[in-house]
Amino acid sequence: MSxxxxxxxxxxxxxxxxxxxxxxxxxxxxxxxxxxxxxxxxGEERGFWAKxxxxxxxxxxxxxxxxxGDPSVDRFEEVATAAxxxxxxxxxxxxxxxxxxxxxxxxxxxxxxxxxxxxxxxFPGWLFHVPVFELEGEGSGDxxxxxxxxxxxxxxxxxxxxxxxxxxxxxxxxxxxxxxSPRAAVPVAGRGGATDRTSWEDAVRTSLDAIRSGRxxxxxxxxxxxxxxxxxxxxxxxxxxxxxxxxxxxVFFFEPIPGSAIVGAAPETVATLRDGVFHATAVAGxxxxxxxxxxxxxxxxxLLASEKDRVEQRIALDDMVARLGTVxxxxxxxxxxxxxxxxxxxxxxxxxxxxxxxxxxxLDLLRLLHPTPTVCGLPRDSAMAFLGxxxxxERGWYAGPVGFFDAEGNGIFxxxxxxGVATGSGWRLFAGAGLVExxxxxxxxxxxxxxxxPMLEALAAGGAELELxxxxxxxxxxxxxxxx
Numbered sequence: 240m241s242x243x244x245x246x247x248x249x250x251x252x253x254x255x256x257x258x259x260x261x262x263x264x265x266x267x268x269x270x271x272x273x274x275x276x277x278x279x280x281x282g283e284e285r286g287f288w289a290k291x292x293x294x295x296x297x298x299x300x301x302x303x304x305x306x307x308g309d310p311s312v313d314r315f316e317e318v319a320t321a322a323x324x325x326x327x328x329x330x331x332x333x334x335x336x337x338x339x340x341x342x343x344x345x346x347x348x349x350x351x352x353x354x355x356x357x358x359x360x361x362f363p364g365w366l367f368h369v370p371v372f373e374l375e376g377e378g379s380g381d382x383x384x385x386x387x388x389x390x391x392x393x394x395x396x397x398x399x400x401x402x403x404x405x406x407x408x409x410x411x412x413x414x415x416x417x418x419x420s421p422r423a424a425v426p427v428a429g430r431g432g433a434t435d436r437t438s439w440e441d442a443v444r445t446s447l448d449a450i451r452s453g454r455x456x457x458x459x460x461x462x463x464x465x466x467x468x469x470x471x472x473x474x475x476x477x478x479x480x481x482x483x484x485x486x487x488x489x490v491f492f493f494e495p496i497p498g499s500a501i502v503g504a505a506p507e508t509v510a511t512l513r514d515g516v517f518h519a520t521a522v523a524g525x526x527x528x529x530x531x532x533x534x535x536x537x538x539x540x541x542l543l544a545s546e547k548d549r550v551e552q553r554i555a556l557d558d559m560v561a562r563l564g565t566v567x568x569x570x571x572x573x574x575x576x577x578x579x580x581x582x583x584x585x586x587x588x589x590x591x592x593x594x595x596x597x598x599x600x601x602l603d604l605l606r607l608l609h610p611t612p613t614v615c616g617l618p619r620d621s622a623m624a625f626l627g628x629x630x631x632x633e634r635g636w637y638a639g640p641v642g643f644f645d646a647e648g649n650g651i652f653x654x655x656x657x658x659g660v661a662t663g664s665g666w667r668l669f670a671g672a673g674l675v676e677x678x679x680x681x682x683x684x685x686x687x688x689x690x691x692x693p694m695l696e697a698l699a700a701g702g703a704e705l706e707l708x709x710x711x712x713x714x715x716x717x718x719x720x721x722x723x
Contacts, residue, residue, distance in 0.1 A: 247324060260390055261341060277296050277475045292378025296373070304367040308364045322343055342643045346366070358662045425702050428470075431464055450674065459674070464668040466659075478490060478492040480696065501636055507656075508653050515597060517604065524547075524586055526539075547676075551587075560591065562608055566603065567599070609639075614654045
């Protein structure tokens with residue numbers, strides 16, 4: 240099959256009915272927590288997205304959008320077209336003037352020519368879910384539980400009575416579970432082996448040669464850390480830990496197939512759009528956090544004074560602003576970068592805000608901005624080709640935009656950074672370093688080691704007791720290399 244119809248799967252009806260309508264009911268659920276909601280959904284498709292005290296969790300699938308793998312196709316336009324085709328006329332209660340916004344949760348691979356294989360076999364070029372249940376909350380303690388289903392024409396208002404009963408039954412069941420004592424993580428032995436250090440530092444030197452020769456001005460080189468476990472760890476323990484200790488990051492969890500999941504905590508946003516107001520952050524340059532408040536302040540001052548790190552951060556900012564300037568107006572940025580302090584690391588950060596015309600949606604902005612210099616390098620095409628030659632693994636969804644959008648064009652997307660992907664018997668972790676003139680291979684290795692720590696600590700919180708092999712002498716994974 241080909242065309243948009245082949246990209247849309249309506250879980251509730253087969254074959255797809257062009258006359259189906261979406262019915263949604265929302266009830267207050269201030270007593271529910273996302274961890275309970277997600278654990279109860281074990282064996283279902285699940286997801287979680289949070290920044291600070293604002294969060295949303297989802298489970299089950301009413302409809303699915305999937306595709307990708309053809310680099311000649313504009314994948315962001317492809318998703319927008321598929322989402323528009325699925326924008327079913329909502330079926331709303333007689334007492335309600337407007338149906339709630341329907342969100343599509345998921346993401347894109349880093350490269351447009353991604354093929355779902357290996358550790359990424361359940362993650363195609365792009366994949367989005369419209370869930371059956373959503374639980375959304377904020378710092379005030381308010382939370383709302385939504386349930387939706389597809390109905391055919393002729394359905395009556397009793398549809399909403401049944402949906403409300405379904406939502407109330409789930410709320411009651413989850414409330415009873417919330418009263419139970421929290422379970423302790425079961426210890427699980429594990430081993431980890433990183434990319435060979437000598438090979439990776441040689442690749443850094445090759446990158447610096449490419450910078451000096453003018454092929455690229457910046458390259459973001461990643462490496463991997465493979466974790467093998469003797470048993471399973473609950474990914475909800477991982478995402479719960481990341482959320483609790485990385486309040487300045489955007490925490491994400493997406494499990495499109497039971498047992499296949501990505502988890503991470505991104506320090507930046509690619510694009511946020513809400514009713515024409517755009518926001519993003521340009522984050523680059525790194526230094527460790529320090530063990531005391533005084534050491535943290537001293538390291539932050541050193542980062543602000545670092546010419547190399549300020550150049551790296553300015554490269555990212557200037558490129559994002561230039562690309563945004565082709566569609567947006569009233570673009571505003573901080574006059575100087577400030578230090579973003581996270582649990583284990585500090586970065587230079589600049590806020591970007593702008594106004595966007597009504598005909599420009601979040602997917603249009605992703606087309607312009609991804610991949611940013613923070614996850615790829617510059618010039619974009621040259622850096623992408625260079626990474627295809629030098630990285631001996633498939634990035635898959637690592638550093639690709641993940642998040643959610645709605646039919647009105649609003650949404651939030653972050654690069655899938657500080658993350659891991661479940662591999663069946665363990666996890667593969669990813670970390671990258673931005674390379675510019677003046678980068679030192681040994682220091683870049685240390686920076687990526689720091690970037691692994693959030694996921695390693697999350698695995699430990701989930702019960703993993705890891706023994707990491709020596710940094711040298713580990714044979715790197717091989718795969719066919721892409722040419723320029």
